[in-house]
Amino acid sequence: MSPEQMAAIIMFILLLALVISGVHLAFALMFIGLVFGLIFQGSSIFPMAMLQTFDIMESEILIAVPLFVFMGTILERSGIAEKVYQTLYELFGPVRGGLAIATIVTCTIFAACTGVIAATVTAMTLIAIPSMLKRKYSKSLASG
Structure with missing residues (x-):
């Protein structure tokens, strides 16, 4: 099994565990995204997350x-x-x-x-x- 597939399985299991434990879905997804972003991209994930957030907020839709x-x-x-x-x-x-x-x-x-x-x-x-x-x-x- 490739590392990407293993990471996806771990992310899914972690998401289920967080949601079942009572964490709101939005916060669980944010937490998982930041943690795995730190693991795979390093500290450059924080500026990327900030820019993506502002990009979404500027959406005309x-x-x-x-x-x-x-x-x-x-x-x-x-x-x-x-x-x-x-x-x-x-x-x-x-x-x-x-x-x-x-x-x-x-x-x-x-x-x-x-x-x-x-x-x-x-x-x-x-x-x-x-x-x-x-x-x-x-x-x-x-x-x-």
Whole structure:
């Protein structure tokens, strides 16, 4: 087995151990990346990590995330989302779990249109959870 394959297996086992022990996934991935970067690249990993972080933060795609969250807030506050959910509730009323199915389809379409999963989750959370709770869906089902 090559050293790269062995390192990948060790990284995966370490990731599982960290996540199971309760470390948040983002911090576990950061820790593993820095440790193995130090092992394979030496101290040059720190400037590389810093530059990569700033490069990602300058991405023009991330500008859309707050705008989609803002759009979700506007839909929820203006009552448009409630009217949409009332229509979906009446349309899928006879089907058991119809509103939940409609929510999943809506989330899928919204995610495909935006391309940013974090924005979809945040916007649809603002829209879907209050409407589903109002129609007596359980909190565990409404929150996914």
